[in-house]
Amino acid sequence: MSAFAEALARAWEQNDSLLCVGLDPEIERFPPGIAAAPSPIFQFNKAIIDATRDLVCAYKPQFAHYAACEAEDQLERTIEYVHSTCPGILVILDGKRGDVGNTAERYAVEAFERYGADAVTVNPYLGGDSLEPFLKRADKGVVILCRTSNPGARDLQDLEVGTRRLYHVVAELAATRWNGHGNCALVVGATYPRELAEVRRIVGGMPLLLPGVGAQGADVAQAVENGQTSDGTGLIVSSSRGILYGAARAAGTDFAAAARAAAEALRAQINSSRRGRRSS
Amino acid sequence: MSAFAEALARAWEQNDSLLCVGLDPEIERFPPGIAAAPSPIFQFNKAIIDATRDLVCAYKPQFAHYAACEAEDQLERTIEYVHSTCPGILVILDGKRGDVGNTAERYAVEAFERYGADAVTVNPYLGGDSLEPFLKRADKGVVILCRTSNPGARDLQDLEVGTRRLYHVVAELAATRWNGHGNCALVVGATYPRELAEVRRIVGGMPLLLPGVGAQGADVAQAVENGQTSDGTGLIVSSSRGILYGAARAAGTDFAAAARAAAEALRAQINSSRRGRRSS
Numbered sequence: 076m077s078a079f080a081e082a083l084a085r086a087w088e089q090n091d092s093l094l095c096v097g098l099d100p101e102i103e104r105f106p107p108g109i110a111a112a113p114s115p116i117f118q119f120n121k122a123i124i125d126a127t128r129d130l131v132c133a134y135k136p137q138f139a140h141y142a143a144c145e146a147e148d149q150l151e152r153t154i155e156y157v158h159s160t161c162p163g164i165l166v167i168l169d170g171k172r173g174d175v176g177n178t179a180e181r182y183a184v185e186a187f188e189r190y191g192a193d194a195v196t197v198n199p200y201l202g203g204d205s206l207e208p209f210l211k212r213a214d215k216g217v218v219i220l221c222r223t224s225n226p227g228a229r230d231l232q233d234l235e236v237g238t239r240r241l242y243h244v245v246a247e248l249a250a251t252r253w254n255g256h257g258n259c260a261l262v263v264g265a266t267y268p269r270e271l272a273e274v275r276r277i278v279g280g281m282p283l284l285l286p287g288v289g290a291q292g293a294d295v296a297q298a299v300e301n302g303q304t305s306d307g308t309g310l311i312v313s314s315s316r317g318i319l320y321g322a323a324r325a326a327g328t329d330f331a332a333a334a335r336a337a338a339e340a341l342r343a344q345i346n347s348s349r350r351g352r353r354s355s
Numbered sequence: 356m357s358a359f360a361e362a363l364a365r366a367w368e369q370n371d372s373l374l375c376v377g378l379d380p381e382i383e384r385f386p387p388g389i390a391a392a393p394s395p396i397f398q399f400n401k402a403i404i405d406a407t408r409d410l411v412c413a414y415k416p417q418f419a420h421y422a423a424c425e426a427e428d429q430l431e432r433t434i435e436y437v438h439s440t441c442p443g444i445l446v447i448l449d450g451k452r453g454d455v456g457n458t459a460e461r462y463a464v465e466a467f468e469r470y471g472a473d474a475v476t477v478n479p480y481l482g483g484d485s486l487e488p489f490l491k492r493a494d495k496g497v498v499i500l501c502r503t504s505n506p507g508a509r510d511l512q513d514l515e516v517g518t519r520r521l522y523h524v525v526a527e528l529a530a531t532r533w534n535g536h537g538n539c540a541l542v543v544g545a546t547y548p549r550e551l552a553e554v555r556r557i558v559g560g561m562p563l564l565l566p567g568v569g570a571q572g573a574d575v576a577q578a579v580e581n582g583q584t585s586d587g588t589g590l591i592v593s594s595s596r597g598i599l600y601g602a603a604r605a606a607g608t609d610f611a612a613a614a615r616a617a618a619e620a621l622r623a624q625i626n627s628s629r630r631g632r633r634s635s
Binding site for chain 1: 379417419420422423424425427451452453454455456458459461462464465468469478479480481482483484485486500503504505506507508509510511512514515516517521524525528566
């Protein structure tokens with residue numbers, strides 16, 4: 076078991092939670108008081124983190140939401156804040172990186188040294204050598220896109236490759252050639268429960284990151300049932316907009332309490348479908 | 356013809372050149388005088404741009420080389436500098452972005468608004484809806500990964516999908532469904548001339564960005580012969596390390612003159628293989 080896999084197993088246990096809160100700041104949806112403050116993205120994230128840190132296993136900041144508004148410094152501060160105030164909780168930097176070897180090395184430096192992320196999402200289209208700079212860091216998680224949650228996922232990922240689909244091939248590569256350090260995980264959209272069950276069969280106990288819960292409308296119970304491992308773990312169930320903004324506009328300045336309520340409800344919903352336990 | 360395609364056609368003509376210089380700064384390879392200066396990346400790029408602007412059709416800054424050392428500001432300055440001092444020359448931001456719709460919108464803002472790039476490289480693994488926020492900008496180029504220059508490209512891109520390979524499918528999608536605004540281009544590694552000829556047959560006149568020249572060792576003449584269109588254009592032949600650093604270490608502070616010499620030689624080599632002309 077890699078240091079990353081061990082850290083993830085501890086994080087699941089720490090808050091009895093498979094929930095990951097996606098930190099996708101959209102300033103136009105912030106409460107007015109925060110939107111007008113200095114470093115509004117960091118302040119918003121800090122309030123969300125303060126309100127949810129005992130309910131999650133991980134936070135997942137999505138890179139584009141920072142890059143589009145020149146807020147790399149606030150991304151750095153956000154990740155530092157998680158590390159300093161939420162010991163044991165992981166940060167997955169969602170950048171979906173993918174480039175040839177010498178450039179991928181730079182992306183690994185960006186994710187793991189500059190930002191200090193515990194894991195990063197990557198795109199498999201360029202093949203194994205493009206992933207190697209990430210994979211060789213056994214202390215870090217490498218979360219490879221497999222079957223994504225968007226409708227267009229069908230265009231390439233569902234193509235038939237012999238008797239399989241392309242995403243099956245990616246899952247097989249991840250479970251075999253790419254997992255020499257035991258630090259691979261896969262992205263599988265919660266919006267496609269059948270595909271999720273197929274990937275689980277291929278990869279054994281490998282962690283799966285499930286976007287698509289909340290705003291994208293996945294059936295949480297079915298996703299957890301189809302995706303979990305035999306011991307009722309194996310999943311990082313990610314929700315961003317459903318937690319950050321679902322109730323925020325209605326609740327005015329009490330957006331953090333609304334986010335906490337949404338996170339509590341989703342954690343309970345996830346836990347009620349996990350093997351070996353009753354509704355929590 | 357899209358505004359982007361027209362701008363690219365003019366850029367090819369302006370300097371009689373299909374050459375693109377990749378701006379992949381590696382501070383450890385900079386001449387000592389520049390490495391120790393303030394904003395060393397911008398100063399290095401500025402010197403390279405000043406030395407080569409009459410020899411190229413485009414510059415291609417690679418994002419990771421800036422992100423790894425917190426140099427987004429120097430990336431912004433570099434692109435501004437090209438636009439202000441090299442009218443008609445295009446900037447292709449090489450970020451290989453790829454994410455679901457609402458996030459891809461943010462990446463499009465990053466590339467086209469924040470950085471002011473004329474084109475951006477993107478990854479097709481997530482499918483058409485992930486590309487749409489880029490594709491809908493008819494004034495901007497969308498350079499889609501097809502058959503990359505690295506050895507690992509085989510892992511996924513060469514998989515057999517019926518009677519075709521996966522990269523053939525990407526080329527077909529780019530030439531049909533994704534090119535409604537006429538602003539698609541494809542990345543095809545110059546290191547694989549046979550695959551390059553196949554892609555050219557599939558996509559007609561679509562521009563192809565060819566990495567792999569120089570440090571990666573592609574045969575330039577064969578790549579140009581196999582990739583060009585019937586009028587001897589259609590290619591953006593990109594070299595980074597071969598121009599930036601090939602002679603720089605030997606030449607000491609005269610790295611810019613060495614880069615110019617390398618760019619001149621490569622442009623001439625490319626032009627000597629173009630249809631309808633002799634060696635220039």
